[in-house]
Amino acid sequence: xxxxxxxxxxxxxxxxxxxxxxxxxxxxxxxxxxxxxxxxxxxxxxxxxxxxxxxxxxxxxxxxxxxxxxxxxxxxxxxxxxxxxxxxxxxxxxxxxxxxxxxxxxxxxxxxxxxxxxxxxxx
Amino acid sequence: xxxxxxxxxxxxxxxxxxxxxxxxxxxxxxxxxxxxxxxxxxxxxxxxxxxxxxxxxxxxxxxxxxxxxxxxxxxxxxxxxxxxxxxxxxxxxxxxxxxxxxxxxxxxxxxxxxxxxxxxxxxxxxxxxxxxxxxxxxxxxxxxxxxxxxxxxxxxxxxxxxxxxxxxxxxxxxxxxxxxxxxxxxxxxxxxxxxxxxxxxxxxxxxxxxxxxxxxxxxxxxxxxxxxxxxxxxxxxxxxxxxxxxxxxxxxxxxxxxxxxxxxxxxxxxxxxxxxxxxxxxxxxxxxxxxxxxxxxxxxxxxxxxxxxxxxxxxxxxxxx
Numbered sequence: 001x002x003x004x005x006x007x008x009x010x011x012x013x014x015x016x017x018x019x020x021x022x023x024x025x026x027x028x029x030x031x032x033x034x035x036x037x038x039x040x041x042x043x044x045x046x047x048x049x050x051x052x053x054x055x056x057x058x059x060x061x062x063x064x065x066x067x068x069x070x071x072x073x074x075x076x077x078x079x080x081x082x083x084x085x086x087x088x089x090x091x092x093x094x095x096x097x098x099x100x101x102x103x104x105x106x107x108x109x110x111x112x113x114x115x116x117x118x119x120x121x122x123x
Numbered sequence: 124x125x126x127x128x129x130x131x132x133x134x135x136x137x138x139x140x141x142x143x144x145x146x147x148x149x150x151x152x153x154x155x156x157x158x159x160x161x162x163x164x165x166x167x168x169x170x171x172x173x174x175x176x177x178x179x180x181x182x183x184x185x186x187x188x189x190x191x192x193x194x195x196x197x198x199x200x201x202x203x204x205x206x207x208x209x210x211x212x213x214x215x216x217x218x219x220x221x222x223x224x225x226x227x228x229x230x231x232x233x234x235x236x237x238x239x240x241x242x243x244x245x246x247x248x249x250x251x252x253x254x255x256x257x258x259x260x261x262x263x264x265x266x267x268x269x270x271x272x273x274x275x276x277x278x279x280x281x282x283x284x285x286x287x288x289x290x291x292x293x294x295x296x297x298x299x300x301x302x303x304x305x306x307x308x309x310x311x312x313x314x315x316x317x318x319x320x321x322x323x324x325x326x327x328x329x330x331x332x333x334x335x336x337x338x339x340x341x342x343x344x345x346x347x348x349x350x351x352x353x354x355x356x357x358x359x360x361x362x363x364x365x366x367x368x369x370x371x372x373x374x375x376x377x378x379x380x381x382x383x384x385x386x387x388x389x390x391x392x393x394x395x396x397x398x399x400x401x402x403x404x405x406x407x408x409x410x411x412x413x414x415x416x417x418x419x420x421x422x423x424x425x426x427x428x429x430x431x432x433x434x435x436x437x438x439x440x441x442x443x444x
Contacts, residue, residue, distance in 0.1 A: 008336040009336065009337070009338050009424045010338070026400065027424075028338065028422065029399040029400055030400060038278060085309065086319070086338070086340045086422075087340055087413065088370035088371070091370065092413075
C-alpha cells in the first residue's frame with residue numbers, strides 16, 4: 001500500500017514494550033485501550049497491531065515533516081499519554097492504567113526518548 | 124431442528140394438551156374434538172421439542188390461556204413457529220410479547236439463525252431484554268453489531284448497550300426533511316493546538332476543511348457532547364450522570380447545519396468504533412464513538428468529510444459563544 005495513503009485517517013503512536021519503543025499508525029479504534037483490555041491482559045495486544053507498524057526513519061522528508069507521534073502507550077508501566085486533541089483517548093483505558101492528556105506538544109515530546117525522536121534527524 | 128415435522132408433532136400435541144387441560148377444568152375451547160389418546164408423534168431428530176412445548180403450556184397457565192384463545196389455526200401456527208425459533212431461550216419462548224416480537228421478525232424475513240442468536244443472548248441479559256421491551260433497541264441495530272463487532276458485547280458491555288440504543292434511535296429518527304445541527308470542539312489551546320483546527324469558520328458562515336486526511340470528530344443533534352467535552356458534565360444514553368474532569372476545557376465549539384437526508388445517510392451507515400478495523404461492514408464508514416459519553420459523537424474519514432463539505436448548509440457555521 002502506498003505509504004502516503006496508509007498514513008491517513010489515523011494517528012502515530014509510540015508503543016513501549018520491555019523498554020523498547022516502536023511506532024504504529026492506525027485509526028483511533030486501535031488506541032481505545034478499554035476495548036482491548038483482554039488482549040492487553042493476555043499480552044497479545046501488540047500482535048494485534050502488527051500490520052500497523054511503521055518505520056519513520058525510512059520515510060521521505062515530506063512524511064517526516066507531517067507526522068509526529070501524538071500518543072505514547074507504555075505497556076510496561078501501564079501509562080497512556082496523549083497529545084491528541086480530538087478524542088479523549090486518555091480516558092479510554094483499563095481501570096488499572098494511568099491516562100493523561102498533555103496539551104503542549106513540547107511537553108509531550110519530553111516523554112519520548114532521544115533515540116525515538118526520528119524527526120530530530122531532520123534538524 | 125427440522126421445522127415441518129416438529130410443527131406437525133406440536134399441533135398434534137396441542138390437541139392432546141387440550142384434552143389434558145379439559146380434564147384439569149381449565150377453560151379451553153374445542154376440547155370436544157380433541158383426541159382422547161396420548162399417542163405422541165415426536166420427531167426422531169428432536170424428541171424433546173414436542174414434550175417441551177407441552178410442558179411449557181402445562182407450566183405456564185398464562186401462556187396456555189393465551190395460546191388457547193387464539194382464534195384460528197394460522198395464528199397458532201405462527202406461535203408454534205415462533206416458539207420453535209425461541210426454543211433455546213426458555214423464559215422468552217413462553218412470554219407472549221416475545222413470541223409476538225419473534226413472529227414479527229420471522230414475517231419480516233429475518234434470518235432465523237440470527238433471531239435464535241439474539242434470543243439466546245437476550246435470555247441471559249436482563250439489561251438487553253429490558254431495552255428491547257422498551258423498544259430502545261431494534262433488531263437491525265443488534266444485527267449490525269453482531270455481524271460487524273461481535274466482541275463488543277463481551278469486551279465493553281456498557282459501550283455495547285449504549286451503541287445499540289443509539290443506533291436504534293438513529294433508525295427511529297430518520298426523516299427526509301429539515302436540517303440537523305452538528306457541533307465540533309476544537310482548538311482552544313495555543314501554539315501547536317492551531318494545527319488541530321480542522322475546520323475554519325469563515326466570516327460569511329461557510330466552513331473551510333483544513334486537512335481531510337485527519338479523522339474529523341463532531342457530534343450531532345444537540346450540544347450535549349460538546350458541553351461534556353468542555354465541562355465534563357452530562358447525562359448519557361444509559362441514564363448515567365457524568366461529572367468528570369473536563370476533557371478539553373478550553374475548547375471552542377463550532378456549530379453548522381447539514382441536510383437531514385445526509386444525516387440520515389451518515390447514521391444509517393455508521394458502525395461502532397469498537398475494533399472498526401476488523402469490522403466486515405466497514406467501508407470507510409462513519410463511526411459511532413465514545414457511546415457512553417453524553418450526546419451523539421461520530422468520527423468520519425476523508426470521503427465523508429468531502430460529502431459534508433459539499434452538502435452542508437452554506438452560511439450556517441458559527442462559533443458558539
